[in-house]
Amino acid sequence: MNASVLPVAEKPDEDTLIIAGKVYSSRLLVGTGKYRDLEETGRAIEASGAEIVTVAIRRTNIGQTKDEPNLLDYVSPDRYTILPNTAGCFDADSALRTCRLARELLGGHDLVKLEVLGDKKTLFPDIPATLEAAEILVSEGFKVMVYTNDDPIMALRFEEMGCIAVMPLAAPIGSGLGIRNPYNIRTIVENAGVPILVDAGVGTASDAAIAMELGCDGVLMNTAIAEAKNPVLMASAMNKAVEAGREAYLAGRMPRRAYASASSPIDGTFFS
Amino acid sequence: MNLLVNGEQTSLTNVATVSDLIAALEIGSNVAVEINREIVSRSAFDQRRLADGDEIEIVTAIGGG
Numbered sequence: 001m002n003a004s005v006l007p008v009a010e011k012p013d014e015d016t017l018i019i020a021g022k023v024y025s026s027r028l029l030v031g032t033g034k035y036r037d038l039e040e041t042g043r044a045i046e047a048s049g050a051e052i053v054t055v056a057i058r059r060t061n062i063g064q065t066k067d068e069p070n071l072l073d074y075v076s077p078d079r080y081t082i083l084p085n086t087a088g089c090f091d092a093d094s095a096l097r098t099c100r101l102a103r104e105l106l107g108g109h110d111l112v113k114l115e116v117l118g119d120k121k122t123l124f125p126d127i128p129a130t131l132e133a134a135e136i137l138v139s140e141g142f143k144v145m146v147y148t149n150d151d152p153i154m155a156l157r158f159e160e161m162g163c164i165a166v167m168p169l170a171a172p173i174g175s176g177l178g179i180r181n182p183y184n185i186r187t188i189v190e191n192a193g194v195p196i197l198v199d200a201g202v203g204t205a206s207d208a209a210i211a212m213e214l215g216c217d218g219v220l221m222n223t224a225i226a227e228a229k230n231p232v233l234m235a236s237a238m239n240k241a242v243e244a245g246r247e248a249y250l251a252g253r254m255p256r257r258a259y260a261s262a263s264s265p266i267d268g269t270f271f272s
Numbered sequence: 273m274n275l276l277v278n279g280e281q282t283s284l285t286n287v288a289t290v291s292d293l294i295a296a297l298e299i300g301s302n303v304a305v306e307i308n309r310e311i312v313s314r315s316a317f318d319q320r321r322l323a324d325g326d327e328i329e330i331v332t333a334i335g336g337g
Contacts, residue, residue, distance in 0.1 A: 031337025041335060056336025059278040059329065060299050070302045071333050087336050100311050101331050105304035107314075173337070200337075222337025 015250065017218055019195060020111055020143040020164050022081065024051045027212065028242040029083065029197065031222025032056075032075060035231065042074040044225055048235035052081045054113055054220065056088070057102050082106055083145065085113040090126070092116060092133035099137055112137065113167070113199075113220075115147035123173040123200075125149055131157070138162040147199050150184040152191055159194050166194060167220060170211060171201025174223045178207040182214055189215040205234075205241035212245025213253070276327045290317040293328070303332050 017024045030050040035041040045053055053075050061068075075082070084102035086095040099112045116133055118126040125148050137144050138161060145165040146158045155166045168188055171177035178201065179185060189196050195217035202208050202221045211219045219242055228234030275282050277297070287293050290305055290312055305312045306329040312320045322328075 032335040033337045035335060038335075054337055055333040057304075057331050058334045058336075060303055060332045062278055062280065062282075062297055062299065062330075068300070070300055071335055072302055082333070084333065085336055097306065097309070101304040101306060101329070102333075104311050104314060105302070105331065105333060220337075226337075 015246070017195065019052065019081075019145070024081075026051045026239070026242075027218040027246055028208070028238055029054065029218055029220040030225060030235070030238075031085075031220070032071060033222050034226035038069055038071060038074045040231060041071070044231045044235040045075060045080070046235075047232045047239065048225065049239040050080070052083050054083045054085050054222070057084055057086075057098050057105065077106060077109070081111065082109065083111055083113050086115050086133075088117075089115065090117050090119075090129075092129045092136070095129075095133040096136055099142055100140075103142070110141055111143045111145070111164075113145045113147065114163075125169075127151075127154055131161070134158060134161055134163055145197070150181045150188065152184060152187040155188040155196070156191055159192060164194060165197060165217075166192065167197045167199035169200040170198045170207065171203075173200040175201055176203030176224060176227075177201055178203050179210050179214070182210065185211065185216065186214045189217075202238075205237040208238050208241040209245035209248070212242055213249050215249055218242070273322060273324050275322065275325070278328070278330055288321055290320045290322065293322060294330070297330075299330065300332075303330050305330050 017027050026049045028048055028050045029052040030045055030048045031054045032041050086098045089095040089098055095114060095116050103110055114134055116126050116129040118124045134144055134146055144163045145167055146163045147167050148154050150168040158166050170179040197218040197220050198211040198216050199220040202224045208219045225231050225235045273284055273287055284296055287296050307326050
């Protein structure tokens with residue numbers, strides 16, 4: 001048989017991520033914080049291949065010139081799905097106000113990343129406050145992607161409340177520590193009926209690949225790219241890591257063995 | 273008229289509506305506005321009148337993760 005006519009790709013054509021009914025081919029979601037400038041932000045996002053991009057909602061800088069570039073000029077809502085976050089909110093009410101303002105700012109766009117934080121040292125989620133905010137947001141028609149800890153029970157609770165995606169942390173936000181509890185992440189994925197995305201804690205490409213190999217539907221990151229020495233190159237690495245991890249998950253890894261298993265046949269050797 | 277805009281006491285004249293305020297502050301149009309904790313629809317910026325003492329938040333999208 002002529003090897004050149006064999007199909008190269010075995011990856012299913014229809015392997016896509018669906019978030020709130022919209023189909024995405026990239027499983028990497030990226031933030032826009034901590035970059036040197038908007039130009040670098042734009043180039044890193046381009047290199048990441050991400051189609052969903054998070055933004056923060058903050059007070060306008062009064063006194064800024066009218067011509068000062070806006071983030072949305074570099075990360076156009078026409079090209080990317082903008083995912084406003086509630087970062088910096090330490091109570092449910094602040095998160096609700098942020099989401100409502102974001103929806104108005106983005107012309108009725110109702111996809112939000114809900115995070116209600118517990119304290120500044122860990123930035124771990126305040127789960128009771130997150131539950132309170134999620135319930136109200138869902139009732140107001142928001143499509144909520146919720147940041148939570150790596151607790152399988154809470155992940156299910158958020159899904160049952162109507163959150164459209166659950167996003168457990170791998171490690172504290174901005175820590176770059178990688179996946180601290182892969183067994184919990186795997187359990188969350190096994191239980192889930194909505195997309196599960198690791199959000200926060202990824203430090204380098206292998207961390208993202210591990211998240212995908214565990215079966216996560218996607219990975220959301222910011223600092224791992226923005227604080228790399230070369231953010232644009234790291235964005236490209238993350239793009240490949242997420243894709244590689246996904247393909248490895250779909251391919252199904254070999255079993256782990258305690259001892260060696262020869263790759264070359266034992267039989268037919270010409271020596272003894 | 274005295275307004276609290278983004279936490280700052282601000283005194284402005286000839287400002288009747290949200291659109292007037294945005295023009296007077298020379299900020300871009302990529303903003304959302306809350307007055308006394310109520311969202312103001314962007315389509316209502318021309319009509320929504322301001323009152324002395326209003327507490328106003330004007331926000332936009334910035335980099336974040």
